[in-house]
Structures are given as C-alpha cells and as structure tokens.
Amino acid sequence: MAYRCVLLAALWPVMTGAFITKSYGRVSRDSSIRPSTEAQTASSKPKDEPKPGFSLASVRKSLIRQEETIIFALIERAQFSRNLAVYEKGVHRWDSAALDPSFDSDGSFLDFMLYETEKVHAKARRYTSPEEHAFFPVQIARANPVLEKLSYPPILAENSININDEVRRLYINNVIPAMCSEGDDDQHGSTAICDIACLQALSRRIHIGKFVAESKFVVEPEMFTELVKARDVVGINELLTNDVVEERVCQRARIKTVAFGQDAFSDADVGFKVPPNVIVELYRDMIIPLTKQVQVRYLFERVGGVEPPRDDEWPSSLLGYQPRNENDAETETPKRAANWM
16 A cells, blocks of 8 residues: 555656646646756746736646645545654654754654655755745755756746645644544554655645736736735735635535545445545635635735735634634625636
C-alpha cells in the first residue's frame, strides 16, 4: 500500500507549471518541453492589463484537474488510522548529530519527513515555481537547486504570501479526524508519506488563489484598489464570492469521490474509502475559504501602500472550519455574485 503513497508524492514534477505553460500556449500539459532557461526580466509589479493567454478560464481548468489529485491523495491517507504520534512533538527522540542543524529537534515525525522531503524537492527546483510554496520556506530558501533555474512568465506581482502553517493546522486538526479511524496502526512511515502528498496538493490548490486574484484584478483594478485602500476585507470577499459556483465545486468533488472511492464490481459490501461528505466539507470549510483568503492577501500586496489585514479584520468565513450555528444565516452579509474560480 505504501508504495502508492510514495509514487503520489513523487508525481509533483508532472503537475508543476501545468496551467502556466499551457495557458501561455507554449506547450501542452503532457509535453516534455519546459519553460525557457534564458533570463527573463520582470518588473516587481506586472502591468494592470490582461496577459496573453492567461485568463480566469485557464486557471479554472487547472483547479478542476487538481480535484483528482487531492481526492486520490486523501483516499490513500484514509486507509491508515489517525496515528496521532505522527503529529505530536517530542514523541520521537532524534539523534541531534544526524539531524540537519536547521531542523527543530523537538519537531514531530511529520515535521521531520516533510522537511527532508522539501529539501530534496528544492534541489530539483520545485520551489522556484510560483505555484509551489514550502512548509519550511526559510530553511528551503537556502537550498541550491542542482538544476538550472527555469524562467516562468511574469504573471504575478512580487508577494510574500504563504499560509501553509494554517493549511497544516486545519489538515491535522479537522481533516484527519474526519476521514481516519481512531487509534494507532503503527504505520507511521506510510502515514507521513501520505500526509505529505495531501499537504502539498492542498497547498498548491489554495495558493493558486494568487493567480485567481491577479486575473480578476486586471479586469477591475479600480474597484479592487478602492476596496483595499478602504481596508474593506468583507467587501473584497463579497466581490470574490459566488455561492452558485462554490456549490458546483463542492458537488463536483462529491461526484468524483463517489466515483473514485468505491471498488468497482466488488462482491464485498459497497462502501466509500472516504465519505463523500468529508470531501464536500473539506472544500466548503477549508479549500474555498483559504483560497479566498489568499486572494485577499494577494490583492492587499498587489495594490501596495497598505498593511496586510489584521487578525480582527478577517471575517470568520475566510478562516476555515468555523462552528456553524442557526444565527449564521441572519448575520451573514449578502454576497455579490462574481466568478471567484
């Protein structure tokens, strides 16, 4: 079983740069051609105009393709128990002489595996792609790729957005308990490998919100600039939200989970490897809110001249996995329809 998790974790190069290269009309998704290695000069802020071949539709196609990656990764993780020892700090006693000096010796087993995985991936220039974000960005920034750096189209403005700490926290505290059985089956290595595949897929999906925000900003720069200058986080969220589209995303994820999560033509009792409602809740309560949070953060940095939103300025709808109560419907601000995906 574990080898499938290893294979899934190793497949990231196939996905890296998928919609960037395709949307610019350079190569198809399956082509062996890669972006040019020639130096490319890009300003710190792209011009407020649409980029050739880059659009919300091209981003949307990438987001839909990533649904399968996320669902398959979660199905692989769900075969193991919750295995809390993988996430608890201090459970494993490390030989400090064998550890990278940059790694916290009190870190969890997942922290150790994720850190070592990112070090290897950084050598293969994974984190030079604007679509990829490390969970240990400070340490990984010191890694020198052994491959020549690629030149990516200058789509995004320079930004420092990375909410992987929040992605990891919600994944461990909310996603794992919802889809994994309680207990410990001692499969800690396989568990961590599957967790890494899940976390990397979720991180990539959520941080592509930057590209969504850029594609929307170049269409309505004045409106977004006005909202950012006014620090109107709620107003920006309304502009980014379309309940109909979000419901369609959740239902598509449900259908794919039903299709992928059953054993076809099995004589055994029909069941789901991951309950479809768990995947729906993942999209509704984590992926969609955090994607829009990334969009808001990016728009603040895109406009510039303002401090990022404070903790008390964030509406609960953008924080992920918030408790639901009967008063939510009464207090929620009406949303303006707009395509966020």
